Amino acid sequence: MIGYSPEIQVAIARTRDQIAALHSELTHYELVIWTGGNISGRVPGADLFVIKPSGVSYDELSPENQILCDLDGNVIPRTPGSDRSPSSDTAAHAYVYRNMPEVGGVVHTHSTYATAWAARGEEIPCVITAMADEFGGPIPIGPFAIIGDDTIGHGIVETLTGHRSRAVLMQNHGVFTIGKDAKDAVKAAVMCEDVAKTVHIARQLGEPIPIPQDAIDALFNRYQNVYGQPKVDSVTSASTSSSSSITTTAGVTQ
Numbered sequence: 001m002i003g004y005s006p007e008i009q010v011a012i013a014r015t016r017d018q019i020a021a022l023h024s025e026l027t028h029y030e031l032v033i034w035t036g037g038n039i040s041g042r043v044p045g046a047d048l049f050v051i052k053p054s055g056v057s058y059d060e061l062s063p064e065n066q067i068l069c070d071l072d073g074n075v076i077p078r079t080p081g082s083d084r085s086p087s088s089d090t091a092a093h094a095y096v097y098r099n100m101p102e103v104g105g106v107v108h109t110h111s112t113y114a115t116a117w118a119a120r121g122e123e124i125p126c127v128i129t130a131m132a133d134e135f136g137g138p139i140p141i142g143p144f145a146i147i148g149d150d151t152i153g154h155g156i157v158e159t160l161t162g163h164r165s166r167a168v169l170m171q172n173h174g175v176f177t178i179g180k181d182a183k184d185a186v187k188a189a190v191m192c193e194d195v196a197k198t199v200h201i202a203r204q205l206g207e208p209i210p211i212p213q214d215a216i217d218a219l220f221n222r223y224q225n226v227y228g229q230p231k232v233d234s235v236t237s238a239s240t241s242s243s244s245s246i247t248t249t250a251g252v253t254q
């Protein structure tokens with residue numbers, strides 16, 4: 001690709017592969033209907049991100065038809081997929097990447113239970129330990145904003161900057177999540193819908209019991225820093241990974 005170093009070209013190809021593949025997680029977990037929802041991922045080492053094409057069926061998505069954009073949301077011309085329009089929410093994703101440098105991935109869904117909370121403009125209270133683990137407290141409401149420019153992005157950044165939650169319920173619209181990478185943002189979207197459903201059901205039968213803040217803090221710290229397997233650093237993992245090069249589906253050898 002003209003103008004990018006071989007390292008950035010590999011990073012772009014890997015991001016295309018990842019974003020195309022992750023969209024199947026949204027259908028797998030039933031977070032989207034038809035072509036609703038979208039995922040983007042920042043290209044490591046470049047002021048670029050990859051996002052899905054607008055209105056394209058999930059089963060037609062591929063690495064080659066993902067769209068490469070700069071951080072102003074402009075499609076990079078003469079790149080694979082650039083003949084199509086990017087997601088309706090491209091400006092919002094771009095605004096998040098410009099204003100939250102720690103964010104590597106953004107997801108948007110209209111998942112049913114979480115969007116029902118958004119329709120009421122009501123944050124999801126932290127009444128189950130899974131919320132404390134994943135979101136460190138309630139899942140907040142963001143302002144009502146019309147699609148098409150970066151107004152939604154402003155609402156996401158205003159709401160989530162300095163907030164433990166990686167999910168925000170944009171009033172009357174749906175879920176936006178952020179993550180250190182696109183997979184992390186997808187996880188936040190999956191867990192957001194799960195807790196939205198659980199707390200909705202709980203409230204139908206009574207008043208859920210709030211979890212004390214000190215317990216929320218302890219649960220969040222454990223889950224974010226202890227849960228799962230020990231983190232293997234990149235050097236260790238590189239020394240144990242196979243030396244053979246692999247070719248991405250976008251045709252780039254790593």
Ligand SMILES: O=C(CO)[C@@H](O)[C@H](O)COP(=O)(O)O
Pocket residue numbers: 035036037038052053054055056086087088089108147
């Ligand atoms: O919320 C909306 C439309 O109201 C959009 O976010 C769609 O849900 C997905 O649009 P594309 O990413 O396919 O353009």
